Amino acid sequence: DTGVSQDPRHKITKRGQNVTFRCDPISEHNRLYWYRQTLGQGPEFLTYFQNEAQLEKSRLLSDRFSAERPKGSFSTLEIQRTEQGDSAMYLCASSLDAGGNIQYFGAGTRLSVL
């Protein structure tokens, strides 16, 4: 199996622009998670999907954030009208409903908002 894949690895954008990130989970993993990590902190949960259903969203996920997983495979995370405070590493993980439901992470997308 290939691991979790995230694209792009780095994104630099100007304040006010929209950005979209993509995550491809490990094949056959039915659960997909998004986290955000700022410098010196542990990752913070944003949202997660079981197949195509979005089961939980954090209060961190403001109205400017939206996530989709339309066919239960890859997922996208969109941030509209980016702000400097959105600068962070965005991590995606996937898991399978077996063996502890261990989450395996991708390499992340580092967003810099200028």
Added chain:
Amino acid sequence: AQKITQTQPGMFVQEKEAVTLDCTYDTSDQSYGLFWYKQPSSGEMIFLIYQGSYDEQNATEGRYSLNFQKARKSANLVISASQLGDSAMYFCAMREGYNQGGKLIFGQGTELSVKP
């Protein structure tokens, strides 16, 4: 509310020695999972080891073992025979539910430096 506490911001260990990274957790649930991840400077979170709250034996994975003390709500990671490549950030995390999906709550992390 769930909480993970890692009280050691940084740790040093001599190559080939063992090191223990501390983790305490707080939850009112009986069913939960505990995880350790390694994050090198490249940024990727690498899964190391998992312990379910009902597992009676401490989890082991190669040089990694999890010292699970349920009554004390601690889940310390022990790395034996440290290697230079073990230098990284280490995060303890918890998930509600024994064997089901759900968000991970992470601690602040411990930065481990292995000295030659």
